[in-house]
Amino acid sequence: MGLESILNNVKKYVTLTDEEVNIFTNLLVIQSVPKKTLLLQEGSVCDFEAFVNKGCLRTYYIDENGFEVILQFSIEDWWVSDIASFSMQQPSQLYIETLENSELFILTPETKEQLLAQVPKFERVFRLLLQRNLSATQNRLIQTISKPAQDKYLEFLKKYPTLPQRVAQHYIASYLGISPEFLSKIRNRLAKNS
Amino acid sequence: MGLESILNNVKKYVTLTDEEVNIFTNLLVIQSVPKKTLLLQEGSVCDFEAFVNKGCLRTYYIDENGFEVILQFSIEDWWVSDIASFSMQQPSQLYIETLENSELFILTPETKEQLLAQVPKFERVFRLLLQRNLSATQNRLIQTISKPAQDKYLEFLKKYPTLPQRVAQHYIASYLGISPEFLSKIRNRLAKNS
DNA sequence: AAAAAACATTGAACTAGATTAAGAAATGAA
């Protein structure tokens, strides 16, 4: 039923015995979530760390003027959570919403704790995931500051080649920090020059 | 000699016995670094995780056009490192430079490993530092995308109230992702309206 | 299948911020 994907993901960071694979997969909860479902909203505590087996989600923030900023899209083979909120059990500032019908493999604070207690190796997995996330966020910050909108869009296409066919364009604009109208113009311009 | 500062910092995350304090402080190397010293440059592997006891450093990136983007200022009571490079022992993409004569408490990959082996509690400390760093970087990304330059500068002043007196203004502009000229105008505008 | 809603495109007018260039102020070196 598709647990290979998450196992392959984890095996990038550590090797697991059959026994450990068992413990891990028995702790996961498989959950199907219909599109447009809010899994987390501002003020509530994030109670999941989820691996996306199928589907697409967005993590976003709403600023004081009601303006949305998309921090991350999460598609197949990515993890999604508000780690700060999840691990400190503090109210989140973020929203997480499915953009497609999605299938998630979920850890809760309790099952994650059990996992770490029974297979301490997973400390390493989560630390590395956190590091990768930090690196990716730093890179995104650098791009955001130093590159013009068209370059950012081209970088986005490299990173998420399938997304333009999957999500509404104004979400991409929000991720890039530009207006939907301007993204439309960029696409138009790129289409002409090729 | 000022080890209280780093101990207070660590004690925010865990409580330590006298014995553990001893192990920790004996592994730290205290190092004085004159201003304008490059501690890390692109292509080399980051071999330190340092606590700033005194002084000020900048972590920055140089893009393909030679354009500098400052990712972080590190002042008293902050940690500085390229964690991705340090913990994977991979070549860095970043530069780290002292802006003032600084005093650092340094962990190397070896001493950090010894520390974790002898006082596993520190796993928690470093995980929490990583999480805080990720949260801070996410917040900065949100600000960078959604706020006009003047608001970003005001936020900057809240976060780093002492820095305008300590570092050249063009570094602040680089951190904010705006031109030094425009920052000068913003400051002028703010000075008038008050 | 029709109606409604959400989304995308286009163009005109506008603005936040960049760039260039020059002079003023501060800092540092000899």
Add this chain to the structure above:
DNA sequence: TTCATTTCTTAATCTAGTTCAATGTTTTTT
């Protein structure tokens, strides 16, 4: 103390990207 270098400011011009408004296109709902 002086000369040189770096930093800061000011002003003019320019441009990437915004905003607004109208129209067209898809998607969703009934």
